[in-house]
Amino acid sequence: MRIGYLVPEFPGQTHAFFWREQLALQNQGCEVTLLSTRKPPIDACAHAFRDEARRRTSYLLPPGPLALTQGFRALASAPVRKYFASLPGSAVKRIGLGAAVSVAASRLASLCAASGVEHLHVHSCANAAHVAAVCHLSGGPPFSLTLHGDLDVYGDAHAQKFAQAKFVSVVTEALRSQVMERLGRSAEFLPVIRMGVDTAAFAPRQRTDSSRFLVVTVARLNHTKGHVYALEAVRRLVSEGIPIEYKIAGSGPEEAAIRDHIGRLELAGHVEMLGSLAEDAVKELLGRADAFLLTSFGLGEAAPVSVMEAMASGVPVVSSRIGGTAEMIDDGVDGCLVGQRDVDGIASALRSLAADPALCRALAERARVRAQADFDFNRNAARLLREIQRVH
Numbered sequence: 099m100r101i102g103y104l105v106p107e108f109p110g111q112t113h114a115f116f117w118r119e120q121l122a123l124q125n126q127g128c129e130v131t132l133l134s135t136r137k138p139p140i141d142a143c144a145h146a147f148r149d150e151a152r153r154r155t156s157y158l159l160p161p162g163p164l165a166l167t168q169g170f171r172a173l174a175s176a177p178v179r180k181y182f183a184s185l186p187g188s189a190v191k192r193i194g195l196g197a198a199v200s201v202a203a204s205r206l207a208s209l210c211a212a213s214g215v216e217h218l219h220v221h222s223c224a225n226a227a228h229v230a231a232v233c234h235l236s237g238g239p240p241f242s243l244t245l246h247g248d249l250d251v252y253g254d255a256h257a258q259k260f261a262q263a264k265f266v267s268v269v270t271e272a273l274r275s276q277v278m279e280r281l282g283r284s285a286e287f288l289p290v291i292r293m294g295v296d297t298a299a300f301a302p303r304q305r306t307d308s309s310r311f312l313v314v315t316v317a318r319l320n321h322t323k324g325h326v327y328a329l330e331a332v333r334r335l336v337s338e339g340i341p342i343e344y345k346i347a348g349s350g351p352e353e354a355a356i357r358d359h360i361g362r363l364e365l366a367g368h369v370e371m372l373g374s375l376a377e378d379a380v381k382e383l384l385g386r387a388d389a390f391l392l393t394s395f396g397l398g399e400a401a402p403v404s405v406m407e408a409m410a411s412g413v414p415v416v417s418s419r420i421g422g423t424a425e426m427i428d429d430g431v432d433g434c435l436v437g438q439r440d441v442d443g444i445a446s447a448l449r450s451l452a453a454d455p456a457l458c459r460a461l462a463e464r465a466r467v468r469a470q471a472d473f474d475f476n477r478n479a480a481r482l483l484r485e486i487q488r489v490h
Contacts, residue, residue: 270422
């Protein structure tokens with residue numbers, strides 16, 4: 099089966115999962131055509147697969163003359179006009195969106211036809227979902243979507259986007275419940291298919307340095323990742339004389355603010371910012387870690403792949419309760435859950451782990467078992483393929 103696989107601005111730093119999933123689909127007998135909205139800057143991805151991904155991916159934007167002509171022709175067709183007329187917002191907004199989406203959709207339809215795509219899967223429920231819907235209305239292939247976070251993160255008009263899809267996979271049970279409640283869709287239409295990790299590659303390693311308790315975070319430097327709360331908790335442990343070391347991997351718009359906060363807390367000797375790391379470097383970092391920390395808050399977090407990678411690596415996880423983390427971690431059994439922005443809770447969890455190596459080992463062993471059962475990318479890609487085959 100030939101599957102079109104559309105990821106916006108691919109490849110990016112957070113796209114290692116998508117690369118793994120399409121490889122797994124190929125290994126299960128599919129031919130995969132990689133598609134994306136537009137090519138990101140070369141430095142947007144530090145992973146080893148970057149160059150091959152860019153070479154294999156066809157991009158919808160910027161459009162050529164043919165896509166422009168076909169796009170405006172599609173916009174004039176009755177099904178497409180009806181689709182955009184049903185969207186919320188002013189007429190001016192709908193016209194502007196319609197023109198941009200129709201041009202991209204026409205390019206997408208041409209690429210799918212040229213490569214013989216039988217089904218298109220889109221890893222986004224934002225404007226890329228509009229593009230897939232209009233592509234289908236214009237004679238393109240049937241499609242499905244994956245919802246990676248709360249509906250409100252991905253704009254509006256979800257009822258219209260979803261109406262054209264064969265199914266919408268969701269990465270957590272919480273998201274399934276949200277869509278069922280707000281849009282009235284059935285459970286069958288919303289299969290829960292988690293993202294996944296290579297549990298063979300992200301595997302436990304023997305830790306050799308016991309002089310310091312090493313805590314790591316792998317996350318974008320965005321305020322919703324809650325780095326400031328993690329740093330406040332680390333400050334408390336340092337003040338108590340606990341030999342803690344904290345390494346932060348990632349890049350983003352909050353880097354300067356986080357560095358300033360480290361300075362204000364006088365943590366320069368205990369905290370290191372590593373920047374964006376390639377996947378092999380993340381594996382090496384997790385191989386040295388005593389604990390993994392994710393302190394996200396608000397919307398946008400659903401089933402963090404970084405948590406899956408840590409669990410697969412046999413690293414005890416301390417995570418805020420957000421999105422589907424309570425589905426991924428059984429608190430006190432295979433990890434630790436704390437409240438959002440709860441500095442006391444973060445500090446308490448880290449303090450307990452630092453003081454009890456036996457607890458760390460127990461959590462780590464059970465986390466590894468959980469990751470192999472629930473988060474392996476081959477198993478989850480097989481689930482996606484079964485859903486695609488079911489609707490054909």
